[in-house]
Amino acid sequence: MTRITVKVDGSSFTDEVEPRTLLVLYLREQLGKTGTVVGCDTGNCGACTVHLDGRSVKSCSLLAVQADGHEITTIEGLATNGELHPMQQAFHENHALQCGYCTPGMIMQSIDLIADNPNPSDEDIRHGLEGNLCRCTGYQNIVKAVQAAAAAAPAAPAAAQHSAVGGAQ
Numbered sequence: 001m002t003r004i005t006v007k008v009d010g011s012s013f014t015d016e017v018e019p020r021t022l023l024v025l026y027l028r029e030q031l032g033k034t035g036t037v038v039g040c041d042t043g044n045c046g047a048c049t050v051h052l053d054g055r056s057v058k059s060c061s062l063l064a065v066q067a068d069g070h071e072i073t074t075i076e077g078l079a080t081n082g083e084l085h086p087m088q089q090a091f092h093e094n095h096a097l098q099c100g101y102c103t104p105g106m107i108m109q110s111i112d113l114i115a116d117n118p119n120p121s122d123e124d125i126r127h128g129l130e131g132n133l134c135r136c137t138g139y140q141n142i143v144k145a146v147q148a149a150a151a152a153a154p155a156a157p158a159a160a161q162h163s164a165v166g167g168a169q
């Protein structure tokens with residue numbers, strides 16, 4: 001077992017993990033962060049996307065020990081004071097989900113996408129979400145939601161937005 005210390009959704013955790021434990025399984029099974037889900041376990045679907053130090057990563061593609069000393073934000077850490085994150089709100093208002101299984105990962109990836117590109121075209125959004133698969137929606141309303149969130153967000157340098165994403169939870 002290896003001892004790791006991580007900050008997840010604003011709280012610090014120190015735990016013993018097996019060196020082979022995937023980050024997504026550590027989040028779900030040891031921390032109870034079941035909002036982050038497993039779709040494929042092979043890095044293909046994006047359902048497990050979280051932010052590591054403010055950048056999106058597929059948490060089934062990292063070991064928990066690789067997160068040692070880092071800050072993680074999951075879908076459960078986005079809302080503040082009972083208010084949905086603007087991207088969560090945009091997904092809700094634009095009916096950008098059906099079963100919802102892909103939604104946590106879609107939202108985490110979409111936040112990273114508009115932090116890098118605050119004024120994305122539809123094509124930019126589709127390209128930026130290529131690693132996140134949805135079996136239900138046909139993607140059209142997801143693109144609309146990301147456009148709505150981008151339009152609602154104050155223009156800010158990507159670095160500042162990443163800092164805000166990583167630090168506000």
Ligand code: FES
Pocket residue numbers: 037038039040041042043044045046047048049058059060061
């Ligand atoms: S569960 Fe991680 S990419 Fe599918």
Ligand code: FES
Pocket residue numbers: 096097098099100101102103133134135136137
């Ligand atoms: S809403 Fe069902 S997989 Fe995307």
